[in-house]
Amino acid sequence: MPLIEVHNLEKIYSEGETKTRALCGVSFDVEAGEFVAVMGPSGSGKSTLLHILGFLDRQTKGSYLFDGKELNEYTDNEVARVRNEKMGFVFQSFNLLARTSVLENVKLPLLYSTTPQSKWETLAKKAIDQVGLSHRLNHLTSQLSGGEKQRVAIARALINEPKIIFADEPTGNLDSKSGSGVMEIIGDLNNQGHTIILITHETYTAQYAQRIITLRDGEIESDHKVDQRRAGKENFIK
Template sequence: MINKEPIIKVDKLEKVYSDGDVTTPALSGVSFDIHEGEFVAIMGPSGSGKSTLLHILGFLDRPTGGSYELEGSSMDSYDDDELARIRNKKFGFIFQSFNLLPRTSVLDNVKLPLQYSDVPDSKQDRMAKKAIDAVGLTHRIGHESSQLSGGEKQRVAIARALVNDPSVVFADEPTGNLDSKSGGQVMEFIEKLHEDGRTIILITHETYTAEYAQRIINLKDGVIDSDRKVIKRHDGGFRK
């Protein structure tokens, strides 16, 4: 991790939203590197641009200025379909509001990214079952997503995020809608993803949650306020 090129390299990243004559800057020149296997938390008050940053890092949105290189290749060199394919192969997403498909089984929800991949049908079920087992929900595999508790829903989302064996997992306020017990479980699973060697980029406004990470980037008004290493990381136990 130390001697290699960074997996993510952003330089003077800018994002300006324009709606007619009104332009709103969300990011005004953000630069940092993230190395493979790092666990980074991005913090900041609402409106600081942390969600915008995550969306750009996750190839869901494009910057209006600056550069972003993933594994040495500039994002600008990809068209929208190529971005979709890279998201499908290399990224996993966990959202605050779970974003599971309604009236759809746990198995089918977890299989969703595989359906857009080139994984053959015959392998998809096995991979999805393995991912569901990893978050301890095998007994819920046939349930519809609406029959699950909030914590269980987020674990399904984690299974969905890891089913394609991604190298980077993006988590956008993953504990935001959960009580402290479920939130703790979810963070344990995310920590496990990190221990498996994945790069984790976590957005949160809770200092406690952020301290699961090895490094915390603080955003304020679209620029980096601080970028520091976490001295004392959590080793289990979660409170809000």
């Protein structure tokens, strides 16, 4: 059973009289362990798709089965719970809490989880170690570089051992060196078995994925495997 099954997904935004069709019948599956990049120019609907896939929004029409269950059958509280336990998010603008330490930021999802508090410290340190920031544990996020901030965000996304990680333009605010560092970590996570959906408009970044779905005007333009997958320590050129 695929982790994600999307069938004829539509999203219409209505603002007064004007209706904008952001997604017009998108269908695809994602298997557990896959690394899928969603590409497309701005306005193609990729952010809308990510929001629905990430349980941050609901579709207007069509079906979206996550882990075998239709999104519309989840209550609001269940949606929050799925986001907390089964999904991890990495955003373009990091979205870390200011004036708060790296450790506290990474612990944040645990606050809303059922994980006993005695385990929080260990889990957070493990996740921070995975992104190579153990030496920055007690630094405030404002003292970190962009690349480091994004690595904190990845650690935060990892902490609840999610089934899937959504990364929305994770390298968008980074220079190419930090960007490649972040993409290497994401690639490694995929190698360790994490399912990853990456939103990007950079072809180079997309080539870390196994498969690229290209959207245009709310429809899938192409869906193909990546022949020469970028991984490891290759030079990252923007």
